[in-house]
Amino acid sequence: MDKHDRISPAVIRRLPKYYRYLGELTKMGINKTSSRELSEMTGFSASQIRQDLNNFGGFGQQGFGYDVENLRNEIAKILGLDNKYKIIIVGAGNIGQAIANYTGFYEADYEVVALFDKNPKLIGMSIRNAMIMDSDDLEDFLEKEKIDIAVICTPKSVSQQVAEQLVRCGIHAIWNFAPKDLKMPENVHVENVHLNESLFSLTYYYNRMNKEKSKNE
Incomplete structure (x- = not known):
């Protein structure tokens, strides 16, 4: 160990x-x-x-x-920030596009090389230098390209299925923005990011502060 x-x-x-x-x-x-x-x-x-x-x-x-x-x-x-990492994003909606545009990736040697989506209106667009590709081409892409990290920004209804597909294609690091915790094998590391949980925590402290303020008035 x-x-x-x-x-x-x-x-x-x-x-x-x-x-x-x-x-x-x-x-x-x-x-x-x-x-x-x-x-x-x-x-x-x-x-x-x-x-x-x-x-x-x-x-x-x-x-x-x-x-x-x-x-x-x-x-x-x-x-591990002394290495370079290639990233794909599955789900090119608002969150996926925002992540692809995040400058912190490029400052720290993370490169978003492609995004995948089923929406024909998005396929063919580019964000920075990363093209949005058809989700049906995901497995063929992963057969040809060495990808280190996959980001999931899909609806929760398909997030588990997408994660399992990624794992079958050799992905072992997943950054999950879908509002559902993924169940993965032990050799796959998942970071589940739930934006609403952070917002709900903030709301709790905000309301506590307001209640204390009301008591003191």
């Missing part, structure tokens, strides 16, 4: 945030930082940050802090 397999998923989910804030420090020309400064930026405690980074070797020196560029590069290696 790889030592990284024993690391909590919660730790892995914090790493991208560290990576993002370290990128902001780099753009500001800041070369050194500390766990305390990272704590102020990220909202995580300094001890939590040190503990997270110690899972991978630490990367800092007591009394000197962290070299910003080196730490960001090390986190990039841990996350």
Whole structure:
């Protein structure tokens, strides 16, 4: 078993945030930082940050802090961001097109190479340099092209079927925006993104805040 397999998923989910804030420090020309400064930026405690980074070797020196560029590069290696990845999007509606247009992909060496949809009005259009192709051509495309990640933006009624089709064609990483959790084999990693769940959480805190405000008036 790889030592990284024993690391909590919660730790892995914090790493991208560290990576993002370290990128902001780099753009500001800041070369050194500390766990305390990272704590102020990220909202995580300094001890939590040190503990997270110690899972991978630490990367800092007591009394000197962290070299910003080196730490960001090390986190990039841990996350696999030092490689390039090819992505397809299945479902070229509003969400699929918005994802294809997301500039963050291209800044981090993710390339959307094609989108797939059944809507004849969309087939043949291009978003950036990625053409929208007929969903019926998906399997033939995957036979010819090495794709690393598939994004599902289909209606939930077909999302499981699409995911199973992708897996049969060799895809083992799926970013799922369909409003349904996918059931996949253990050798397939799925990130289910439910936009309404985030919105509902925000609504809860908004209403709590309003109730507290009403009590104090």
